[in-house]
Amino acid sequence: MSVTTKATIASFGGKLLKLTHNATTTNCDMNFNLYLPPQAVNNPTSKIPVLIYLSGLTCTGDNCAEKGFFQHGASKKGIAVVYPDTSPRGLNIAGEDDSWDFGSAAGFYVDAAIPPYNKGYNMYTYITDELPKTLFAAFPQLDESRVSITGHSMGGHGALTLFLRNPGKYKSVSAFAPIANPINCPWGQKAFSGYLGDDKKKWKQHDATELVKQWKGPLDALIDVGTGDQFYKQGQLLPENFEKAAKEAGVAGVKVRYQPDYDHSYYTMASFADDHVDHAAKYLFA
Amino acid sequence: MSVTTKATIASFGGKLLKLTHNATTTNCDMNFNLYLPPQAVNNPTSKIPVLIYLSGLTCTGDNCAEKGFFQHGASKKGIAVVYPDTSPRGLNIAGEDDSWDFGSAAGFYVDAAIPPYNKGYNMYTYITDELPKTLFAAFPQLDESRVSITGHSMGGHGALTLFLRNPGKYKSVSAFAPIANPINCPWGQKAFSGYLGDDKKKWKQHDATELVKQWKGPLDALIDVGTGDQFYKQGQLLPENFEKAAKEAGVAGVKVRYQPDYDHSYYTMASFADDHVDHAAKYLFA
Numbered sequence: 421m422s423v424t425t426k427a428t429i430a431s432f433g434g435k436l437l438k439l440t441h442n443a444t445t446t447n448c449d450m451n452f453n454l455y456l457p458p459q460a461v462n463n464p465t466s467k468i469p470v471l472i473y474l475s476g477l478t479c480t481g482d483n484c485a486e487k488g489f490f491q492h493g494a495s496k497k498g499i500a501v502v503y504p505d506t507s508p509r510g511l512n513i514a515g516e517d518d519s520w521d522f523g524s525a526a527g528f529y530v531d532a533a534i535p536p537y538n539k540g541y542n543m544y545t546y547i548t549d550e551l552p553k554t555l556f557a558a559f560p561q562l563d564e565s566r567v568s569i570t571g572h573s574m575g576g577h578g579a580l581t582l583f584l585r586n587p588g589k590y591k592s593v594s595a596f597a598p599i600a601n602p603i604n605c606p607w608g609q610k611a612f613s614g615y616l617g618d619d620k621k622k623w624k625q626h627d628a629t630e631l632v633k634q635w636k637g638p639l640d641a642l643i644d645v646g647t648g649d650q651f652y653k654q655g656q657l658l659p660e661n662f663e664k665a666a667k668e669a670g671v672a673g674v675k676v677r678y679q680p681d682y683d684h685s686y687y688t689m690a691s692f693a694d695d696h697v698d699h700a701a702k703y704l705f706a
Numbered sequence: 707m708s709v710t711t712k713a714t715i716a717s718f719g720g721k722l723l724k725l726t727h728n729a730t731t732t733n734c735d736m737n738f739n740l741y742l743p744p745q746a747v748n749n750p751t752s753k754i755p756v757l758i759y760l761s762g763l764t765c766t767g768d769n770c771a772e773k774g775f776f777q778h779g780a781s782k783k784g785i786a787v788v789y790p791d792t793s794p795r796g797l798n799i800a801g802e803d804d805s806w807d808f809g810s811a812a813g814f815y816v817d818a819a820i821p822p823y824n825k826g827y828n829m830y831t832y833i834t835d836e837l838p839k840t841l842f843a844a845f846p847q848l849d850e851s852r853v854s855i856t857g858h859s860m861g862g863h864g865a866l867t868l869f870l871r872n873p874g875k876y877k878s879v880s881a882f883a884p885i886a887n888p889i890n891c892p893w894g895q896k897a898f899s900g901y902l903g904d905d906k907k908k909w910k911q912h913d914a915t916e917l918v919k920q921w922k923g924p925l926d927a928l929i930d931v932g933t934g935d936q937f938y939k940q941g942q943l944l945p946e947n948f949e950k951a952a953k954e955a956g957v958a959g960v961k962v963r964y965q966p967d968y969d970h971s972y973y974t975m976a977s978f979a980d981d982h983v984d985h986a987a988k989y990l991f992a
Contacts, residue, residue, distance in 0.1 A: 429969060429971070429973050430965070430969065432976070486973070489976070491977075646716065648716060679716070681714075682716040683715060685715070686772065687717045687722065690775070691716070691717055
């Protein structure tokens with residue numbers, strides 16, 4: 421459970437910590453970044469809520485910490501931001517590093533059910549259980565009763581599915597360009613085949629569009645999708661399916677904003693990060 | 707003089723353009739980025755002031771456009787931001803790519819006076835003359851009578867020296883971690899030897915600490931230096947020398963802020979970019 425600090429970087433009046441710990445669920449050392457806002461640094465007795473940001477394909481926890489601008493809003497609101505990695509690393513599974521959309525950096529926030537990836541591709545349990553336990557043990561100043569979740573692309577899928585599968589666990593959810601209906605897009609089908617096998621029932625348990633059909637009550641989810649996003653245009657994201665499923669299930673409150681011309685890059689996250697921090701803050705400080 | 711647009715990226719309500727043009731002064735094609743704020747995009751008849759951001763060693767115009775957060779403030783104020791490259795590229799000068807602090811990506815914003823770099827390492831004339839001429843011809847919406855300048859490290863040296871050598875040309879100047887006294891630090895001595903030769907009189911003409919001694923009137927320069935900056939600690943930046951020279955010359959208004967723990971990275975620029983945009987805006991909209 422112990423966490424090692426590899427670097428401390430001043431950022432927006434707070435500190436960005438580059439951390440590593442040995443994780444049981446993923447069977448390897450895992451890196452993650454933690455942004456402590458000035459409110460945490462300046463007042464070590466204050467309790468600080470947490471926003472988890474799940475990254476997309478090919479990324480680590482570093483990309484968004486450097487280019488996503490969540491620290492800007494988080495520093496004003498007094499929210500800690502956690503940037504986990506996107507898969508186990510170095511498990512020496514044959515083919516693990518061959519694709520950019522499967523294996524390393526593409527854990528898809530599920531627990532692998534079949535060999536060889538069940539050797540440690542358990543990002544669902546890692547993110548929902550082991551990482552928070554590790555985090556709150558190492559940083560008692562962080563408030564484990566106030567956690568929100570967001571993410572980008574594969575990480576937007578992660579944020580939506582983790583939220584929908586665990587009612588009450590997270591105070592709020594938002595997403596950028598989420599893979600909103602993975603069972604119906606090439607990325608999702610490849611990942612779920614490889615990690616979950618052929619059991620389509622299991623696939624549905626990790627598909628936001630399927631999960632929202634079971635949701636009870638309103639769902640104030642903020643989702644930004646750029647109309648210039650090549651993966652949106654290719655049908656990898658399918659946010660309309662998620663919207664439609666929510667509507668048909670009588671789930672009110674889902675807000676998908678189609679942002680004109682914005683693409684799939686971190687320029688988009690940077691442009692709207694403040695809005696997503698504000699969305700989380702509304703619930704973290706309710 | 708013609709400019710080719712290689713990409714257009716939505717950012718903070720405006721557009722980041724990735725541009726290239728064939729430059730005479732540097733004897734090669736030069737890339738640069740231009741951020742057009744929403745005020746320019748939404749109202750093509752408005753005149754938009756310009757902030758030039760000069761990058762540091764090893765960088766291109768891309769790094770700060772992606773990680774520096776200038777678009778955040780510029781989008782609010784209605785300022786265009788120009789991110790030039792840091793040297794000519796591909797001149798096939800022997801040794802040009804051998805060092806990270808000399809040659810490619812290390813043009814130091816001087817005109818090379820000696821072979822072999824006088825083949826095109828003329829970043830002083832490129833930035834002060836050819837690039838603005840090209841820019842204002844291609845984008846008549848930009849207001850050539852309202853231009854400010856800023857930069858980081860080698861680019862902070864560039865911003866200070868270009869401002870001090872050209873009274874009235876730029877409305878304001880600021881810098882992050884500038885190489886403020888290059889004739890007295892290893893980076894500057896290496897660059898000036900290689901580009902300017904042994905004539906120390908020429909060196910002084912491109913040294914902010916020497917130039918400020920000749921400045922007439924006040925100098926409202928905003929300078930941020932991180933106390934955790936390894937290059938500051940190594941004596942590559944020497945902002946104290948600049949402060950001392952300004953003071954001894956009776957030049958009032960220089961404001962050096964020593965930011966506790968901040969390092970030499972883009973995390974620092976991101977944290978204080980808004981302040982530097984505000985500083986420029988004060989003069990661009992005076």
